[in-house]
Amino acid sequence: MTDAAKPIDVTGIGGGMGPQPQPCQLVIFGVAGDLSWRKLLPAVYNLNVDSNLPSHFSVVGFGLPSSGESPADPDDYIRKRARDGIEKFSRRHLDEGHFADFARALFFVPGSFNDAGAYQALKARLEALDQQFGVPASRVYYLAVPPGVVPDCVSHLKAAGMIAQPDEVNAFTRVIVEKPIGHDLASARTVMDDVAVAFHENQTYRIDHYLGKETVQNLMVLRFANSIFEPLWNASHIDHVQITVAEEEGLAQYGPDGQMLATRAGYYEKIGALRDMVQNHILQILCMVCMEPPWSLGPDIVRDAKAGVLRCLHRPTPAEVDKYVVRGQYIEGNVHGQRVPGYRKEVREAFELMKKPLPPESVHSTTETYVAMKLFVDNWRWAGVPFYLRTGKRLPKRVSEVAIQFKNVPNVLFNAHPDVPLEPTLLALRVQPEEGISMRLASKLPGARLKIYPVKMEFTYGGAFGAQSTPEAYERLLLDVMAGDATLFMRRDAVELAWEFCMPILDRWAALRVRDLPEYQCGTWGPVEADRIIHADGRHWRTP
């Protein structure tokens, strides 16, 4: 590779070598859970394979297996669990040599999150491992636990004397907190206050894995490292923006015989699509699209720029919520050629599976599985540009994309035919799957006659850099925490601002007390009411 082709480190950390994680122990609370199994342990394994981990490093899991019983050989238990997760979900195939090296530094301390004695055992094990691995008492606590458990974990950590001072550099303590952060503004503040009892803001890393996606990070590079986009990135040239976060899955996973195997009903019934997706992922992506150029890449400078967008979001009035926000719930339909049940039926079956009584409010659940909305960013750059957001479950494909549609050319010359208008120029940023960028342009078809046809220029990370070269979001984010780089994590003010935007919607919905939501069949792109929001403006939802 020539010097000109070397990747440029824009983080400022590591002198051009990318973020440099510092020696530490990664302590995963809830290591026996789904997130660790699917994402975290495979991510650490891949970081190990890529030589991105510090030499002085270990992973310690904490918690209890789902059986609730302590395994006979805890370390063996977690190593087997990690092996299984890597085999099933890792972007790299399991290599025995690498796995042996990874497993050598993987440990498990069984214990309940509300058992003070367990924290003492954890502390003792960590201190022993500090000695064994030469770690200078630095810790990253990853709280991969349900939100209700977070206060217990934090208070016990503090009581056990397991948290360093915030200004401590050599033996730092950092905490990673997963979403959801609260279920409304007040509860979010409570959750953050609970964490703040023990951890300073600069020790707290609120993770939104979407921000670790290459395409999301590349948004800043696309905008601010290319000269052609930024001059056009405003209301003068952009017609509208669409953000789609679509999921194929519903509440449950089914076996080949149609039996429900697992479900998120207990969680999702209380949350819904607005809290699950819009308040965090979608608004964070929106910030990256809309932010003003930060004057440096310092974490707080970038986060200031993002918070600036959230401050400018137009807070909808109740009438505007009714007009511009649509929620929906999926009903029975076809997905991939299979008949699948509607949401309410899935909820009923899920509670039967969990052997729990169906809560009264779930009998005729009004939890939204789909949200679409039109919003505006009230600042000079984006004045009058509509942003159409939609997210939902049981949609035709799993895809997350941002589409920036540029304004039409005038209706003369090539766009003079009103029956068949030209497709406008469109820049699409695909967050998942197959991260990449595409641009739709109008092109003349070869031949004697003048015929114009839309063509698409596409770049995918996998195609350009190799299928296995693109790190998973969690890999990047874990490294950033170890390196002390909070750029891609949500600051407290951003979380509060995002909730402030969502609260008028939640309040209006609560006030309406509807008995039924607009319905959409599984495997379709949402309720017709969502189409009306955008059709009213003479636009339509694109197919991602």
Add this chain to the structure above:
Amino acid sequence: MNAPALLGESVPVSIGSIEAELKRRRDAVQSDAAEPLQVVRMATLVVFTDSLDRAVAIDAELPAITAVHPARVVLLVGEAGAKDVAMIGSIKVRPLHQSGSRVTISEQVTLVAGGPVALRLPSVVRGLVIGDLPVNLWWATNTPPPMGGQLEAELAELAQQVVYDSLGWPDPARGFLATATWLDQLDTPLPGGRWRTGSDLSWRRLKYWRRLLAQTLHPGSAPGCAASLTEIRVEHGPHAVGQAWMLACWLCLQLGWHIQGGKTQGGTELTWKCQLPNGGTGWVRVVRQDQGPPEICRVRLACEVGGAPGAMVLAVEGPQRLAQTVEGSDVQPRTLTVPPLTLAEVIGRQLNDRDRDRLFRETMARARVMGQSVLDH
């Protein structure tokens, strides 16, 4: 398994993992390629057919079609009469071009379903459509699209252009009647600025007949011929009645003939009585020959030639030539070269052509009138 072996090979897949399997195949091909693999696609081409035999024939044509119009192809086979069996899927990654070390490919997904399960095909297609590019539906059955029921309606909902072929329609009168109305609905602008269009491959095949007829009847080359025309006779081979019908409709439209009534005769001939612009009566006859290829073979125009009653005859002169002669004259024929109109060529060109063809619409409106007149008889 090495990469070249992956190209062109059809692999069974579970319906829920089609995209993942396509990606796996692309990655496998990519792993042996020196340059980034290029997946070429101008559109998503959804092909629906109701017979496995026809699907096999279409599958054989698809490499040639995608050479003209690169697309992700989703080939759907829905056998209505078959038992209610589970949907079966397969994928194929085809080499398209190879220039030096650069490899370009196209992708194909084939889905087979029988009975009521076929109605679920659109749910799979929705997830396979390539975003931001046109979606074309090729309705490759002998059933006119508006008679295709819920399945056609759901597939057409996804498409920007619906391509069908009136060649082989068993009941052209009802077919044209329904299709003309359906085309009007298809042309109605959709909310949000979306638009759709419909195209008949038979109309595209008529291009050279229309060109030769227009030149034959041009006042500059045959003064008085068009004005004196009293009978149009279109002869066609088996299964090409729709094509002949449409040519007759187009001629009536161009000549300003108004349909007064129509009837079938003996199962081999359709006849319409027309009012001419000069108030006189004209006749249009579409006559099936017992043998021959499924295409128009001859058109006879009874009119004055050189001031005396006579006829112009247009006929197929060879595989790539149409000729026009004056009946009973030994004057050398005027000829028009017709490029090979293979199915791949016709469909490929049509997929590239999304413009609304006003003449086709007007011809279909006339076809509706002629269809109604036959049914009213």
